[in-house]
Amino acid sequence: MAATKRKEAPSAAAKDVKKQKTVQNKKSRLDAAAAEDEEIGGFSDGEDNAVRAPPAKINGSSNNNDSKNFKLETSSAEAHAKQRQLAKERKAAKPNADVIARSKKIWERLRRKSHVPLEERKQLTAELFEIITGRVREFVFKHDSVRVIQTALKYADRTQRRIIVEELKGDVRELVESRYGKFLVAKMVVEGDQQVRNTIVPQFYSGVKKLINHPEAGWIVDDIYRQIATPQQKAVMLREWYGQEFALANRNVQAEDAEKESADLKAILEKAPEKRRPILEHLLQMINSLIQKKMTGFTMVHDAMLQYFLALSPGTEEFTDFLELLKADIETKAEAKDSTDAAGGGDLYRNLAFTKSGSRLVCLALAYGSAKDRKVILRCYKDNVELMSLDQYAKMVLITGLDVPDDVKMSGKAILSELLGQSVEGEEARLNRLEEVSTNLISRVPLLYPLAGDAKWLMNDQDKALLTEIHEIRKITSKKDPDLRRKGLMEYLAPPMLEFVAKRCGNLVKTSFGCQVITETLLEASSDSATTQKEDAKTAVAQLAQGNPLDAEHVAANAAAGRMLKTLVLGGAFNPETKTTKLAEGELGFADALFPVISDTLVDWACSPSSFVVVALLESEDVSDDTKSQVRNALEQGKKSIEKAAKGADVAKADAGSDGEKSKKKKAEGGKGNAGAKILLVKLKA
Numbered sequence: 001m002a003a004t005k006r007k008e009a010p011s012a013a014a015k016d017v018k019k020q021k022t023v024q025n026k027k028s029r030l031d032a033a034a035a036e037d038e039e040i041g042g043f044s045d046g047e048d049n050a051v052r053a054p055p056a057k058i059n060g061s062s063n064n065n066d067s068k069n070f071k072l073e074t075s076s077a078e079a080h081a082k083q084r085q086l087a088k089e090r091k092a093a094k095p096n097a098d099v100i101a102r103s104k105k106i107w108e109r110l111r112r113k114s115h116v117p118l119e120e121r122k123q124l125t126a127e128l129f130e131i132i133t134g135r136v137r138e139f140v141f142k143h144d145s146v147r148v149i150q151t152a153l154k155y156a157d158r159t160q161r162r163i164i165v166e167e168l169k170g171d172v173r174e175l176v177e178s179r180y181g182k183f184l185v186a187k188m189v190v191e192g193d194q195q196v197r198n199t200i201v202p203q204f205y206s207g208v209k210k211l212i213n214h215p216e217a218g219w220i221v222d223d224i225y226r227q228i229a230t231p232q233q234k235a236v237m238l239r240e241w242y243g244q245e246f247a248l249a250n251r252n253v254q255a256e257d258a259e260k261e262s263a264d265l266k267a268i269l270e271k272a273p274e275k276r277r278p279i280l281e282h283l284l285q286m287i288n289s290l291i292q293k294k295m296t297g298f299t300m301v302h303d304a305m306l307q308y309f310l311a312l313s314p315g316t317e318e319f320t321d322f323l324e325l326l327k328a329d330i331e332t333k334a335e336a337k338d339s340t341d342a343a344g345g346g347d348l349y350r351n352l353a354f355t356k357s358g359s360r361l362v363c364l365a366l367a368y369g370s371a372k373d374r375k376v377i378l379r380c381y382k383d384n385v386e387l388m389s390l391d392q393y394a395k396m397v398l399i400t401g402l403d404v405p406d407d408v409k410m411s412g413k414a415i416l417s418e419l420l421g422q423s424v425e426g427e428e429a430r431l432n433r434l435e436e437v438s439t440n441l442i443s444r445v446p447l448l449y450p451l452a453g454d455a456k457w458l459m460n461d462q463d464k465a466l467l468t469e470i471h472e473i474r475k476i477t478s479k480k481d482p483d484l485r486r487k488g489l490m491e492y493l494a495p496p497m498l499e500f501v502a503k504r505c506g507n508l509v510k511t512s513f514g515c516q517v518i519t520e521t522l523l524e525a526s527s528d529s530a531t532t533q534k535e536d537a538k539t540a541v542a543q544l545a546q547g548n549p550l551d552a553e554h555v556a557a558n559a560a561a562g563r564m565l566k567t568l569v570l571g572g573a574f575n576p577e578t579k580t581t582k583l584a585e586g587e588l589g590f591a592d593a594l595f596p597v598i599s600d601t602l603v604d605w606a607c608s609p610s611s612f613v614v615v616a617l618l619e620s621e622d623v624s625d626d627t628k629s630q631v632r633n634a635l636e637q638g639k640k641s642i643e644k645a646a647k648g649a650d651v652a653k654a655d656a657g658s659d660g661e662k663s664k665k666k667k668a669e670g671g672k673g674n675a676g677a678k679i680l681l682v683k684l685k686a
Helices: 029-039 076-092 097-110 118-132 146-155 158-176 181-191 194-204 208-212 217-227 231-242 244-249 265-271 273-292 299-310 317-334 347-352 356-368 371-380 385-389 394-403 408-419 427-438 444-452 461-477 482-508 512-524 531-543 559-570 590-606 612-619 625-637 639-647 659-669 675-685
Strands: 572-575 580-583
Touching: 097 118, 097 146, 118 146, 118 158, 146 158, 146 181, 158 181, 158 194, 158 217, 181 194, 181 217, 194 217, 194 231, 208 217, 208 231, 208 299, 217 299, 231 244, 231 273, 231 299, 265 273, 265 299, 273 299, 273 317, 299 317, 299 347, 299 356, 317 347, 317 356, 317 371, 347 356, 347 371, 356 371, 356 394, 356 461, 371 408, 385 394, 385 408, 385 444, 394 408, 394 444, 394 461, 408 444, 408 482, 427 444, 427 482, 427 512, 444 482, 444 512, 482 512, 482 531, 512 531, 512 559, 531 590, 559 572, 559 590, 559 612, 590 612, 590 625, 590 639, 590 675, 612 625, 612 675, 625 639, 625 675, 639 675
Parallel strands: none
Antiparallel strands: 572 580
């Protein structure tokens, strides 16, 4: 849609090449020149008894038979000038030629926004509306003058926009079918307010089937459906896919009636079971028609496909046939390829993955499909995994691709290897790519899902609901135990992730997302082949705690880093509801790596913003008794400093640096007293 770039899934299909149009009896340049010569009298000087000039001499002699020795009385430039003059005269003879010409002059000036002062732009806009008001329709069906109306919409106020929309209200369908007019409709809904949109969208009612199949109107109507239409308007438009009866009913639908309409096909069929067969047949015919035409990028098509699928009963012939229809786009082209190559086609599945309804449909297809079906579907996404991980809907396809196949080797190689960037050449480039993926709000979800599961901080409620639905289906269609599947995936995930944390923890600790990556990797990433990498990662993270924890630039001043270190010392995530810590599988033993690093500054840690790290050293079941004893002894010796921190007093030593450094320390401690220091004092008294 104009002014809005449409996000499309990658497609391997080649674009159709339009045939060049031919014009019959079109005069060549030579023919035009000959006709022009006749109009100006050939070589005559205009007198009846004119004497012709003698032939030009060549090499000092004349040759009356040489046809090349003539010269036109008019030059090419003069001929072109005359043609331009004739064109101007023809344009001037057309209706409203003067006002259209003036409007184009105004448009030429207004389109250079940065070069036009505000006051001048207001004056030009006012003049432009004086010209077009009452004759907008005369401008909109020509490729050059329609731009004038688009510019008028851009700079118009609310009242002026509504004037244009009211004049064109009856021509909206014709405009969206026009090669140039469709952009004006896009401009109207983008620049207009909700009242304008509520005027435009109902113009499509009862004509959705025709418009969605139109080569010019299809994309603009779908863009308006996807981005502009309200949920009620979407429901009215989608109902037309269920049969001519619904399209006819939409001819006179009012706004208040639209509020009551529902596009839930399953509910419609429950109310009218006798209409089940004709509705499903009509809907399937429309879907199949667009699939055969390769018009599978429409959001409206994806919504219709999901409604059809949800209305079917699993295990029925209709259900199986529909899954085969979706898969046919891949297999028909794959048959001609070698079995080791990626499947051909697959545009349908790639397009489905990037919309809300389409993503859910693909996830359900993966959940219900056989082992072969899952392999074929996932093969479509071979080169698009990174792009899908960055999309709010497509990421769920990747998660389902990890969560339902029994062939862990296949899913790990198809998805995890791509997310980890193992095909990227060069270690630095690979780590950079992995850092971008793991710290992005969306792309980190499929990467960290095998580690964190459906943790609240990782997945939203909508994604959790879809995942719950997939897991219920998985109980019937998959044989592999979920724990075994997760363990198998960890063989792919653990070694590269632990290596990544060991080499990039300095960058990761600077952001909250990076701290979560470190925490989940150290707690959950484990495999028989990654023992060495895990020890290296623990050591690297522990080394981040070196230095003075009261320094404003230290990791202890970072709240996210403090929570990370506390969780690692505890050996698992703390559950505030049960007041317990769920220890990670096997003992992490992070305190053994951290305590030697912070032992000399332990009292300062107890007085720092990350004082709960020291509290965790005393409370954690994952910390040895010997380490706890050493921590307690060190805290006893610095008890006075801890008491000051608990009261919010300055804990700087007498020989500390300048007043500025003391101020920084005091600011870090806060004026209300250090909560962790208060807890430590209670524990020291016990």
